[in-house]
Amino acid sequence: MQPASDDWVNIDSRPIDISAAHDYLASESKESGATVLFLGRVREYTDPQNTGYSDQSPQVERGGKRVVHTPELIYECYPAMAIQSIQKLLADARQRWPLLRLVLHHRLGRLKAGEIAILIGVTSRHRAAAYAANEFLIEQVKQRVPVWKREIYGSGSAAWVHPLPATNSR
Amino acid sequence: MKMTVKLFAMVREIVGFDEITISISRHPPTVADLREKLLEQYPGLESLLPFSQVAVNHEVAVDSQQITVGDEVAILPPFSGG
Numbered sequence: 001m002q003p004a005s006d007d008w009v010n011i012d013s014r015p016i017d018i019s020a021a022h023d024y025l026a027s028e029s030k031e032s033g034a035t036v037l038f039l040g041r042v043r044e045y046t047d048p049q050n051t052g053y054s055d056q057s058p059q060v061e062r063g064g065k066r067v068v069h070t071p072e073l074i075y076e077c078y079p080a081m082a083i084q085s086i087q088k089l090l091a092d093a094r095q096r097w098p099l100l101r102l103v104l105h106h107r108l109g110r111l112k113a114g115e116i117a118i119l120i121g122v123t124s125r126h127r128a129a130a131y132a133a134n135e136f137l138i139e140q141v142k143q144r145v146p147v148w149k150r151e152i153y154g155s156g157s158a159a160w161v162h163p164l165p166a167t168n169s170r
Numbered sequence: 171m172k173m174t175v176k177l178f179a180m181v182r183e184i185v186g187f188d189e190i191t192i193s194i195s196r197h198p199p200t201v202a203d204l205r206e207k208l209l210e211q212y213p214g215l216e217s218l219l220p221f222s223q224v225a226v227n228h229e230v231a232v233d234s235q236q237i238t239v240g241d242e243v244a245i246l247p248p249f250s251g252g
Contacts, residue, residue: 078176078225080228141252145252147252151192160179162221
């Protein structure tokens with residue numbers, strides 16, 4: 001649990017602890033004027049093009065759109081490489097912006113809609129760097145960290161999600 | 171050369187194992203040789219493998235990279251974390 005440096009990386013099946021992450025970001029915070037915290041949660045309804053959608057995926061109508069009902073997800077990762085990739089991303093962010101503390105926690109295992117899948121926390125002296133670095137990190141996680149999700153549909157069927165480069169949703 | 175290859179997500183589901191042993195006659199084999207051999211042994215990977223990356227010792231490898239004894243090799247289908 002104890003972060004070894006100014007970066008705290010975690011990837012496991014425990015629920016994400018927002019308050020522990022914030023306490024870590026806030027400690028020794030007299031220099032950090034800005035804290036940006038991003039939480040990514042599991043959506044209950046997803047656009048078909050962003051899912052492991054196939055013709056068999058159960059769709060429902062919501063707000064005039066056909067969407068896929070995904071009440072649960074399962075995340076898995078390639079553990080040794082995932083940690084290393086995240087550490088590299090954080091180092092890349094530090095090269096680009098003057099950052100103070102960084103936290104990146106990704107949850108694994110079975111998550112229900114509404115649960116937090118990822119937390120990214122960034123502190124810096126001023127907000128512009130913190131906002132920019134936080135957005136950079138979530139985009140890079142999606143492209144460079146070996147984590148995969150399996151959608152469990154309302155009907156009980158399931159599919160892995162393997163987006164092609166052009167279909168990543170923001 | 172014989173190598174152990176780690177498989178994840180849909181690649182693992184298609185092959186049916188989370189780790190397989192692949193034998194490649196060329197010494198030392200390249201990532202491209204591994205891709206070719208995988209498709210030969212597991213034709214079900216045809217649509218997914220071209221979009222998957224190969225990691226050697228936890229780093230994404232290009233097709234020309236050579237694989238040596240003791241390297242940790244993994245097939246990584248497109249990521250969907252975050």
